[in-house]
Amino acid sequence: MNRFLPDVLIHTTEMMKNKHVAVIGGGIAGMEAASVLARQGLKVTLVEKQKATGGKLNDWHHLFPDFSSPGVVVENLDKKTVRAGVNVVCHTEISHIERNNGRFELSDQRDVKIFADAVIVASGFHVFDATLKEEYGYGLFSNVITSVDFERRMKKHGKLLTLQGTEPRRVAIIHCVGSRDAKVGNIYCSKVCCITGIKQAIEINKMLPECEVFCFYMDLRLYGSKFDSLYLEAQKRHKIQFIRGRLSEAAERPDKSLQLKAEDTLQGRPLRMNVDLVILLVGMEPALSNSSLMRNNQMKPDENGFFRSVNMHEARNVGTQEGIFMAGTAICPMAVNETLENARSAALEVMNFLRTDKNHGGF
Amino acid sequence: MENFIIIPFTVGLIYLTLVLIYRFVKWVRGLSKLDKLRLVQSFKIRRMLRSLKEVFYEGLLHRKIFRKNPVLGYMHMSLAFGWFLLIVLGHIEVMAARRSLLVPFYLPVFFRYFETGTTFFASGIFSFLMDFFLLIVLSGVALAMLKRFKKQLFGMKKTTRLKTGDRMALTSLWLIFPLRLLAEGMSAELYGNGSFLTSSVGHIIGSFSSESTNLVLWTAYSCALGFFFAALPNSRYMHIPTEVLLIFVRNAGIRLKKRNNTYTDIQVFSCSRCGLCLDNCQMAAAGINHAQSVYILKNIRNNNLTDEQLFNCLLCGKCEVDCPVGINTIDLRITQRIESTLQYNSSYNYLEDLPARKASTIYFAGCMTHLTPGIIASMKTLFHMAGENVWFMDEEKAPCCGRPLMLAGQHDAASKLIVNNTRKILGSGAKTLVVSCPICYKVFREDYELGNVEVLFHAEYISRLIREQIILPGKTTTRIVYHDPCELGRGMGMFEPPREVLRATGKVIPVKNEKQMAHCCGGSLGNLKISQQERAVLRNQAVKDYQQYLPDVLATACPLCKKTFARHRGIEVMDIAEIVVSSIRKSAEVVPVKASVKEEAFAEELV
Amino acid sequence: MEDFSFLNPGSRQIDFDNFDDRLLLYVLEYEPSFVTCISCGGCTATCSAGNLTNFNVRKIGLWLRRGETEKLSQEIEKCMFCGKCTLVCPRDINIRNVILLIKKRISELKTENQPV
Numbered sequence A: 001m002n003r004f005l006p007d008v009l010i011h012t013t014e015m016m017k018n019k020h021v022a023v024i025g026g027g028i029a030g031m032e033a034a035s036v037l038a039r040q041g042l043k044v045t046l047v048e049k050q051k052a053t054g055g056k057l058n059d060w061h062h063l064f065p066d067f068s069s070p071g072v073v074v075e076n077l078d079k080k081t082v083r084a085g086v087n088v089v090c091h092t093e094i095s096h097i098e099r100n101n102g103r104f105e106l107s108d109q110r111d112v113k114i115f116a117d118a119v120i121v122a123s124g125f126h127v128f129d130a131t132l133k134e135e136y137g138y139g140l141f142s143n144v145i146t147s148v149d150f151e152r153r154m155k156k157h158g159k160l161l162t163l164q165g166t167e168p169r170r171v172a173i174i175h176c177v178g179s180r181d182a183k184v185g186n187i188y189c190s191k192v193c194c195i196t197g198i199k200q201a202i203e204i205n206k207m208l209p210e211c212e213v214f215c216f217y218m219d220l221r222l223y224g225s226k227f228d229s230l231y232l233e234a235q236k237r238h239k240i241q242f243i244r245g246r247l248s249e250a251a252e253r254p255d256k257s258l259q260l261k262a263e264d265t266l267q268g269r270p271l272r273m274n275v276d277l278v279i280l281l282v283g284m285e286p287a288l289s290n291s292s293l294m295r296n297n298q299m300k301p302d303e304n305g306f307f308r309s310v311n312m313h314e315a316r317n318v319g320t321q322e323g324i325f326m327a328g329t330a331i332c333p334m335a336v337n338e339t340l341e342n343a344r345s346a347a348l349e350v351m352n353f354l355r356t357d358k359n360h361g362g363f
Numbered sequence B: 001m002e003n004f005i006i007i008p009f010t011v012g013l014i015y016l017t018l019v020l021i022y023r024f025v026k027w028v029r030g031l032s033k034l035d036k037l038r039l040v041q042s043f044k045i046r047r048m049l050r051s052l053k054e055v056f057y058e059g060l061l062h063r064k065i066f067r068k069n070p071v072l073g074y075m076h077m078s079l080a081f082g083w084f085l086l087i088v089l090g091h092i093e094v095m096a097a098r099r100s101l102l103v104p105f106y107l108p109v110f111f112r113y114f115e116t117g118t119t120f121f122a123s124g125i126f127s128f129l130m131d132f133f134l135l136i137v138l139s140g141v142a143l144a145m146l147k148r149f150k151k152q153l154f155g156m157k158k159t160t161r162l163k164t165g166d167r168m169a170l171t172s173l174w175l176i177f178p179l180r181l182l183a184e185g186m187s188a189e190l191y192g193n194g195s196f197l198t199s200s201v202g203h204i205i206g207s208f209s210s211e212s213t214n215l216v217l218w219t220a221y222s223c224a225l226g227f228f229f230a231a232l233p234n235s236r237y238m239h240i241p242t243e244v245l246l247i248f249v250r251n252a253g254i255r256l257k258k259r260n261n262t263y264t265d266i267q268v269f270s271c272s273r274c275g276l277c278l279d280n281c282q283m284a285a286a287g288i289n290h291a292q293s294v295y296i297l298k299n300i301r302n303n304n305l306t307d308e309q310l311f312n313c314l315l316c317g318k319c320e321v322d323c324p325v326g327i328n329t330i331d332l333r334i335t336q337r338i339e340s341t342l343q344y345n346s347s348y349n350y351l352e353d354l355p356a357r358k359a360s361t362i363y364f365a366g367c368m369t370h371l372t373p374g375i376i377a378s379m380k381t382l383f384h385m386a387g388e389n390v391w392f393m394d395e396e397k398a399p400c401c402g403r404p405l406m407l408a409g410q411h412d413a414a415s416k417l418i419v420n421n422t423r424k425i426l427g428s429g430a431k432t433l434v435v436s437c438p439i440c441y442k443v444f445r446e447d448y449e450l451g452n453v454e455v456l457f458h459a460e461y462i463s464r465l466i467r468e469q470i471i472l473p474g475k476t477t478t479r480i481v482y483h484d485p486c487e488l489g490r491g492m493g494m495f496e497p498p499r500e501v502l503r504a505t506g507k508v509i510p511v512k513n514e515k516q517m518a519h520c521c522g523g524s525l526g527n528l529k530i531s532q533q534e535r536a537v538l539r540n541q542a543v544k545d546y547q548q549y550l551p552d553v554l555a556t557a558c559p560l561c562k563k564t565f566a567r568h569r570g571i572e573v574m575d576i577a578e579i580v581v582s583s584i585r586k587s588a589e590v591v592p593v594k595a596s597v598k599e600e601a602f603a604e605e606l607v
Numbered sequence C: 001m002e003d004f005s006f007l008n009p010g011s012r013q014i015d016f017d018n019f020d021d022r023l024l025l026y027v028l029e030y031e032p033s034f035v036t037c038i039s040c041g042g043c044t045a046t047c048s049a050g051n052l053t054n055f056n057v058r059k060i061g062l063w064l065r066r067g068e069t070e071k072l073s074q075e076i077e078k079c080m081f082c083g084k085c086t087l088v089c090p091r092d093i094n095i096r097n098v099i100l101l102i103k104k105r106i107s108e109l110k111t112e113n114q115p116v
């Protein structure tokens, strides 16, 4: 079968077959990177701490900007990993990566050990804990929920009700919760929540056409292809109202509705509004295990706590420890399509690394 | 006998006396009529004795410094008390020698120079004692020198910076006693009138002994004394006489009343620049090293206080706790703030008289608390359980309590808010006003005139409910560290009620830095200049300290503390009201509100 | 007559080429954090004074940036120094100090401009 390949390449392919890559995190980034590498003939182990792969997408109801099914994405990726022969290990949370004699030793809290020639960290992101913004009342007022709760409720029940079981007549969607906020220590933008908010606003309007939906934003950051057309659609077809002003606080009324305080900055006047339901667009934070994954090697966090790349333009997937690479939202907030592209580029970086790795021959 | 050697000393002393008389008279005359009356009325034997006792303990023995730092205390005591004994004993010695109660004022100072060899009753004992006390003073001087160069030996983080007047006084002070030792040693060698110390020193320097060296040494000694007296009024040593006046004035019940008067000067001049306030001040950790009380006092005295210093202080009160002179650093600073902002107090003429609601109890949450709705929710639950008819006065609209304005020095402006709020409180006919913010509590207690309305801090209110068994919190094994909010603890002296409440719900762990020595969380409204990054340093320092005790929860009783600590994200922070409510819920086997929503939200999380 | 020339906003347009930036530079010198405002309105939304009267602390900042000192000097009177704004600002701006500095400087400039 190798009749048409030059000798050198045959040699390399043989050599690569003996290489082992460990991928930490079975979200879509990890799955994609693992399956690409395995298809190239490498031995790949994908480690996931939850009971199944798929990461956050398992919780999402619909994906922006096309309302497609996250379930299908995960299903396809699952098929790909299985077909490519990736060794998937679930229920295992990696807490240490140590380099010994040019190889990496991965371990968890129990005594699972995995040895690898290269590592991809695809540990994803952590959803901001909205109780930290106490003034928004999450965890305190029953009708304040997060965008994550929204997705879960929609996925489970297919409908959106207040805690009293009524259909909300007015919903406020709050942007930048836990992002762009020095008060919680996150000064970066989570990038996908603006468009998530618009997507959810449209979904609410589709379900409950009588319900008024307001988005409270500081800036609308709709960077992606087709994002702005969704914004346009939200205004034209779904009568979503956009108010430029940051929510300062929410208070619960006796009837469990919420009084919001914001400024309509374009009017230049403070605004008070009563709503039945508040959705907080929670931001993306570095995954919880990041700091322990950095402890026993040269990996470093960037200024926001995500994994630092050696060069954010040319080598985004390359970590500050030689032999460790990153994929997906472990690097910074990104959407599904970017995550998948990013994971493929991580796989390529790993192959280049293993091919030129001095300790193990190659060229 | 050359009498001229007394001239430098005499001139210095006369100058000093005149300056002191001038200043003291000016200061006392500058007090308000009422304060002067107070002072006159305080001239009663008992009070005078009390003041004298304080002068003895603090001015001479320096008891407070001793307690805080024994080495430093010894240094101050040996200098002050030692010198004092030298003077007293010297006089008695001269009286014994001359067999007369009337002796020239200079004679005790230069006794060994003038009295060459006469023996009189107990002269040996006298010279022994004089040598002994000289030794004590010298040890103090030695320590003082050491402290200048090696402050760490004294367990001090910092010493104060010096200016020229101080340097002159300091140098002459350092010289006085070594010169006296040399002069007396020389005389002892020449006339044999010394004791163990001076004679031995005399032996050592014996080879130089001559009448003329003796004269030179005594003249130098006199010059050092004269110089010191002359430099004293313009140096920090002015604190020595001023502190005596301060003690009498303070014991007469005179206080600063939001405006500068000569009591400010008395306090300012009483500061010995011992630097104890520097050691207590947390701001140094954040690199703020120019705004502490000792510098403020110095700059008031030198008339070069800047806003950047004046407003860069948490008003946490920690420096006041250990000030050995008992200077009211907080009042003093607020007064300076009032003076510096007099020109721009607001009138708030937009304030309307909003109607009051009739109620037996009022709850005033305060501005800050609106950003910690957890506290409000808990208070509402407690009121509900107590079956209280409560008017939540600032639920929708009410001016601020006025305390933040006061902290910023805008006293007149604050009074406008106070008047507005007072009218409403009285209008409601309430008997009790409950507040859950120490900042509000302080102003309601100290600056509002609310007649028969009882102002209760929520800790007091809750502990009352517990004692009367109106609410039944369930005791758990939760480890609680309680953070004393500055305005409540040092500010209002309330340490026990919050602890009492917490003890009913869990295990309160005592910590080293608590009560009077509690940290400031760093969030204080008192500081208008500090940056958020600097605040974070202070907060982290406090949290790190508390974390050593492995608490399950850090309890506090101030919305601002809660918000400040919550930003740390490494420790669970709750207000005492929230802790009580959650413990009642637990004991009643009802799922707390907070937990139930969380469960709903996270139940589906993949395991 | 008092000469409050520094208060004159000039024309109705914002004249970027010559506006009185004395106040702005003063504030920035002592409270550099002010430069990071993104006009989110959080401060105005929470403001205790704004809850009782027509007062917009975010606009105070905007006027300061544009040299509109006259409006500024009248409006700033309304602040109660409660500090809530500082507690919600996502940029961690020390708004209370900004207000103190403006008030201080305006009162200084007023005295300076007074003919003796």
Ligand SMILES: Cc1cc2nc3c(=O)[nH]c(=O)nc-3n(C[C@H](O)[C@H](O)[C@H](O)COP(=O)(O)OP(=O)(O)OC[C@H]3O[C@@H](n4cnc5c(N)ncnc54)[C@H](O)[C@@H]3O)c2cc1C
Binding pocket: A024, A025, A026, A027, A028, A029, A030, A047, A048, A049, A050, A053, A054, A055, A056, A057, A060, A062, A063, A064, A065, A092, A093, A094, A095, A122, A123, A124, A125, A126, A127, A147, A148, A151, A192, A196, A282, A283, A284, A287, A289, A327, A328, A329, A330, A334, A335, A336, A337, A339
């Ligand atoms: C509310 C919300 C809605 C969104 N909606 C959309 C959308 O509609 N369309 C879209 O394009 N994007 C959307 N996104 C973005 C999308 O979720 C991400 O792009 C995607 O989840 C990134 O995948 P990932 O694999 O990088 O990270 P994750 O999905 O976070 O996966 C990381 C995986 O790693 C595992 N893991 C972490 N640490 C370890 C460890 N130490 N050991 C073992 N396993 C570990 C985790 O359990 C997880 O399974 C949304 C994001 C949010 C917050």
Ligand code: SF4
Binding pocket: A175, A176, A177, A179, A180, A188, A189, A190, A191, A192, A193, A194, A195, A219, A220, A221, A281, A283
């Ligand atoms: S994407 Fe939008 S909502 Fe999310 S952090 Fe950025 S600006 Fe805020």
Ligand code: SF4
Binding pocket: B270, B271, B272, B273, B274, B275, B276, B277, B278, B293, B294, B297, B322, B323, B324, B325, B326, B327, B329
């Ligand atoms: S204020 Fe008090 S503690 Fe501070 S230097 Fe002066 S005397 Fe010492």
Ligand code: SF4
Binding pocket: B280, B281, B282, B283, B291, B292, B293, B312, B313, B314, B315, B316, B317, B318, B319, B320, B329
């Ligand atoms: S009040 Fe507190 S912050 Fe201010 S000088 Fe004293 S110790 Fe320092």
Ligand code: SF4
Binding pocket: B314, B316, B438, B484, B485, B486, B487, B488, B519, B520, B521, B522, B523, B524, B525, B558, B560, B561, B564
């Ligand atoms: S925030 Fe709390 S600890 Fe800090 S100064 Fe205020 S009351 Fe004191």
Ligand code: SF4
Binding pocket: C036, C037, C038, C039, C040, C041, C042, C043, C044, C058, C061, C085, C088, C089, C090, C091, C092, C093, C095
């Ligand atoms: S809250 Fe801060 S950033 Fe937002 S408008 Fe006010 S000052 Fe500017």
Ligand code: SF4
Binding pocket: C043, C046, C047, C048, C049, C050, C057, C078, C079, C080, C081, C082, C083, C084, C085, C086, C095, C096
């Ligand atoms: S400090 Fe002034 S501007 Fe800020 S919230 Fe309070 S009243 Fe408003």
